[in-house]
Amino acid sequence: MRTRRLIVLISAVLIITALLLVSLSVWVAHQNATRLFTGELESFSARVMLRTTMVANQAEEALQRLEAINVPPCSREHLLEMRRVSYSRRYIQEILYFRGLQPVCSSLEGIKKSAAFPQPLAMTPKGYRFWYTAKSDLGIEHDMVALGSAHYVVMIDPESLIDVLPYGAWPINVALIGIKRNLVIASSAPLADNGWVQAIHTHQTQFQHHDIMYHITRYPALNVATLTWTSTTPLDRDWQRQLLYWLPFGGAVSLLAAWLILRILRILRRLQSPRQRLLEAIRAREIVVHYQPIMVLEDGRLAGAEALARWPQPDGTFLAPDIFISLAEQTGLITPLTELIVESVFADLGQWLQQHPDLHISINISATDLGNPALPTLLEQHIAYWHLDAGQIALELTERSFVDSKMSAPVIAGYRKMGHAIYIDDFGTGFSSLSYLHGMEADLLKIDKSFVEALEYNNVTPHIITLAKTLHLKMVAEGIETPQQEAWLREHGVEFGQGWLYSKALDKQAFIAWTERR
The missing domain is CATH 3.20.20.450 (EAL domain)
Known part of the structure; x- marks a missing residue:
């Protein structure tokens, strides 16, 4: 190959290499910022699910304990045992004793005269009945989650399922979603739209809508998913900070590559015949x-x-x-x-x-x-x-x-x-x-x-x-x-x-x- 053509080729390679390295620096900066950003969402989702699992385990353990009580139903001793179980478990608000779907007595009210429960919304993998209701005998409009066994139902405040504080550098919101019915069981903030509904039934784990980044973590065994979301403004700021680091690095590597290519060119020129x-x-x-x-x-x-x-x-x-x-x-x-x-x-x-x-x-x-x-x-x-x-x-x-x-x-x-x-x-x-x-x-x-x-x-x-x-x-x-x-x-x-x-x-x-x- 003629030297001039070789010089043109090497110069083109040099320019392309420099552009690629600078572009790679921009890409790495963006990927690094995105990884840190989504990592925060994933970590928060994992901690929320850990909390949800902890509350569910406590409710299941309480139901097992209640089913083992061997005293006359709704007697003074029975009500006292239900109160002991409720008070000793921080996430349980109330315990109900059922015959079929009819509440008979309560750890809060004693003998209970209220309407029968509807058919459960779902059955958990372990065979527990699940309800989600806003009805309350106290006249308070407050969503509650109910988990029931054969004779007992424990009432849980759904906020306790997601009561986790984010410790990252920016605020993160979370919602617990029932997958089968697209039911928002608990949410730390109102969901702006229903864009998540379609995504929740796909294999998608992350999507962006306008300037909001969403992350979905699914738990099919429980038929629930956690949906975390936050503004992308912190991502943009972090990307700019990453760029300040990676761009000079890419420039330095480009200069090093240029030096090496020029050295190779000089060697090739020396190796040429006179x-x-x-x-x-x-x-x-x-x-x-x-x-x-x-x-x-x-x-x-x-x-x-x-x-x-x-x-x-x-x-x-x-x-x-x-x-x-x-x-x-x-x-x-x-x-x-x-x-x-x-x-x-x-x-x-x-x-x-x-x-x-x-x-x-x-x-x-x-x-x-x-x-x-x-x-x-x-x-x-x-x-x-x-x-x-x-x-x-x-x-x-x-x-x-x-x-x-x-x-x-x-x-x-x-x-x-x-x-x-x-x-x-x-x-x-x-x-x-x-x-x-x-x-x-x-x-x-x-x-x-x-x-x-x-x-x-x-x-x-x-x-x-x-x-x-x-x-x-x-x-x-x-x-x-x-x-x-x-x-x-x-x-x-x-x-x-x-x-x-x-x-x-x-x-x-x-x-x-x-x-x-x-």
Whole structure:
């Protein structure tokens, strides 16, 4: 996979991961708040059912105790025993002795003359009869629950079945529901609507209606269910508090994931082959061009500049051109690299060259580039687009480009016919041979900086200068760093010079600014 595609893929994964982690944080915050909220409802329901079971067990135990009494019904001793049973059990309000469905006597009233009880509403799993009634012989309208055995009925205040205080952070209401008849046996607050009726007969344990959350806990053995409910306002507040915790956590995890993915990306880039890295750099136009001024030694005027390729690295440094240009030549990438440099030169300085028709830019091309038929067309198109003179673009070739004269000579002649000056670069460092030097078509010879550095004790440089003059070639001395070197070269007839004495290679903005100051 190409690195750029890999970067796009990893960047997409990075963005998706960050969004997923943040979304997950929001979801976890909401789930956590909901879990705590519903947990309160469930816990309260369990405690209510525990209380209901406790009251029911006490009533059943009282009935068993009453059935064991062996004294004449409704006698003074019998009434006393019923009172003892009632008073010793906190949840029992009254005990009645029955014949069939007719109350005969009561622990409160003694002999009782009241209407017969209706048929029971239900039978408990243990065989006890169950009534729910608002009738009272005392003339008080108050709902009561009655649980009866064969001969006795105990009266229980239904509020005692749900008399549990919530200890959570918000108020919770509860109702005890008879499942078969949808009967509200006891309720701590009025139910707002009958939305629970349908839900109570499904497998639903939790539902929300408007801004109220309901929770249902069923006890089929008793044919009852507890219905707890509360406002969702505390849930919203708790969710916001949870979000304040989970969202930064999700953000931190996203940053960690981003760091890990970027580390993986760097490792993958390092694992790439040098050729693949260079190919991706060319495709991504990461190779940039810097420009080193070329000066007229006689009067210090600017003559032009040499275009030099630079490959920026992630750490802010530049990879040495000798390394990646040699790599490009060895791996077949020199042609696209040269085309990129040509396009960059015109993009950077096309307008500048148009404004300064007496100046030029020299571009290095390799021996391989001489076989590229697209390069002359590329040069023509850009020159025409910017309305330049072909002489403003010089082509620098190394001596190796002239070795195979049968191949190179027609191409070089074609470039000179187009109007481009031909420079012999790095003369004397490679394949120098008088046999082909005599027949080459060139306009200028560049003296390598190694000869310039050794002017004081090297006798080769004067001979190179003499040879260039004999062949009617102008000269550019590279690597001039001191005024003494500049003076010596000027005295020996070298026309042009470049080097750190004037300026290092500059990016396009710095180069244009430098030329304006000069």
